[in-house]
Amino acid sequence: MTITPLLLAVLQTPQPSRLMSLHTVDVLIILIYFVVILGIGFYLKRFTKTGDDFFLAGRQMTSWIAGLSFVAANLGSLELMGWAAAAYQYGILATHWYWIGAIPAMLFLGIVMMPFYYISKTHSVPGYLKLRFGEPARALSAVTFAVMTVLMSGVNIYSMALVMKVVLGWNINFSIWVSSITVGIYVALGGLLSAVFNEVLQFVLIWVGALLIPIIGLIEVGGWNNMVARIAQNNPGQNYTHLWSTLGSFSDNPMGIHWTGIVLGLGWVISFGYWTTDFLVVQRVLTAKDLRSAKMAPIIGASFKMMVPFIVILPGLLALAVLPVKLVGETQAVSAGMHSYNEVLPLMLARYCGPGLLGLGITALMAGFMSGMAGNVSAFATVWTYDIYRALVRKDASDSHYVSMGRWCTILGILISIGTAYGVMQFKSIMDYVQALFSFFIAPLFGTVLLGMLWKRCTGPGGFWGLLCGTLSSIGMWAWVKLDPSALRYIALSPDARDMAENMYRALWSWIICVVITVVVSMVTQPRPDAELRGLVYGCTEVPSEGHLPLHQRPIFWACIVAAVFVVLNIIFW
Amino acid sequence: MYSEQGGVSIWFFIGALMFVYGILIFASGLFELLSNTPQTVVFGGLHAAVWWGALLIVFGGSASYRFFPRKS
Secondary structure (H helix, E strand, O other), X not given: OOOOHHHHHHHOOOOOOXXXXXXXXXXXXXXXXXXXXHHHHHHHHHHOOOHHHHHHHHHOEOHHHHHHHHHHOOXXXXXXXXXXXXXXXXHHHHHHHOOOOOHHHHHHHHHHHHHHHHHOOOOOHHHHHHHHHOHHXXXXXXXXXXXXXXXXXXXXXXXXXXXXXXXXXXXXXXXXXXXXXXXXXXXXXXXXXXXXXXXXXXXXXXXXXXXXXXXXXXXXXXXXXXXXXXXXXXXXXXXXXXOOOOOOOHHHOOOOOOHHHHHHHHHHHHHHHHHHHOHHHHHHHOOEOOHHHHHHHHHHHHHHHOOOHHHHHHHHHHHHHHOOOOOEOHHHHHHHOOOEHHHHHHHHHHHHOOOOHHHHHHHHHHXXXXXXXXXXXXXXXXXXXXXXXXXXXXXXXXXXXHHHHHHHHHHHHHHHXXXXXXXXXXXXXXXXXXXXXXXXXXXXXXHHHHXXXXXXXXXXXXXXXXXXHHHHHHHHHHHHHHHOHHHHHHHOOOOXXXXXXHHXXXXXXXXXHHHHHHHHHHHOOOOOOHHHHOOOOOOOOOOOOXXXXXXXXXXXXXXXXXXXXXXXXXXXXX | OOOOOOOOOHHHHHHHHHHHHHHHHHHHHHHXXXXXXXXXXXXXXXXXXXXXXXXXXXXXXXXXXXXXXXXX
């Protein structure tokens, strides 16, 4: 979902040596992976003839495929390595980004918002804004989103190339071009169908490749309780194993964050904004074959998302307990020749995995990078073709023309991403800006979409001006703190707040500004008649009843189960 | 459309890949076990490659068989 400051640091700093070497069997495993994902792309090309096939995978995926793809598109290796590093530095607090920062929003998407996205038959989130608020709101969100996706895709490519250089000593140009061309080929051939297929495969690979680390790690330390005891022994005076009990004050926890920032900033605005309005993930759910599958997909995704800390956070905690060396920040690591936080996952991989298993683990990391990149590129192709090219350039071309455009702009998206990857090398601070730009767009968009779906009095001008003012205010707050760091006490409510806390509060304020402006402008402008809002707004849309289904087939039943497990987990690790 | 044209299930691709990976990892682990190669990893005595590879063979083989593309 976001790039951690720790990983930003490693991506901005060249590393002199590699962590591990591969054997023949490891190389063979990696080569087979490339052959299989390319083969899937060539195989699926024959099934992508229409626009719906190419951009929405024919809308025929089961809830399981759509749900796994939904969560896999987010589970890039930036996530895997970045949050494992965060777990080493901040302890179990990093789990908030997987639980309160994801689960409630995913369930809300499935139960409340999905019916409107699905019934409106939109191709994209900007497409929904067109139906609800008109062309200006769509154009604003489409252009911003297109820029974000290729920028994020470029960051993904560069991070993968740099991690391969750090871990295996591979040439950075080789990694950039091989991974980009591979993703470009399979997405251009099979469109979203190919991206979804490969994401599900990559999701399984990530689990199979990373699962051994926590299993053998727990065997080594002698179980959870012994791990907690060893962490406390190795790090006296610091609490690394409680989720909520240290969040009463900014200065009581290593993240420098208060529980209000976690609940309102992360759990509400950032999380709901990302999981319910970022088209990169929502597009996966739109591929579902019917409304029930579309509602079930985010619920299935949420149940898997809840388990991801087992392969991401737990290795970071285990490293705190078992590694004989102390990992340090990136700058210190480079100057003193030590290992940094960011190397925690590769270090644990090298600690437990010999020939064969090492290749599987490296393939899992590559799979994570490529699924994140394919997600960005396929979302870019859809938004460019439907919401920019068809809306603003050529309105009445044939369906096959738009499919062809989708294929070409997949290649174009890849080329721009490669350019961005090289740009990141030239301008080291660009990744910091990318993360900031990402938050500018997501938080206000959530306010616009939420009001659009739930409040029928909301008008087109209200939606447009709310989105624009929310985005501009977010940029303004970011610039204010950059120019005057003491402004942090106003934006993040405390001078002790860190970057992460600032992001949370900036998102919260920009969301509030978006909502207030949208409401005020809507109240002084003419609303659309109810008849025009059918299929788009709560209260004007007849959502098909599920009353005739047995309890175990109703999405709300499974959402309640996942919500109950979520609550229990938070209490257990309180 | 994909399903109407009887496309191969994604679970078959996943199963086949896991099966092949299982064979490679199992064989690699077995070679290390039988050749008494010095352990280079912590808890190498667990021979994780052997049982993890075997698990992948079972999982991958079952999925490939269950979702093998058959003509109806």
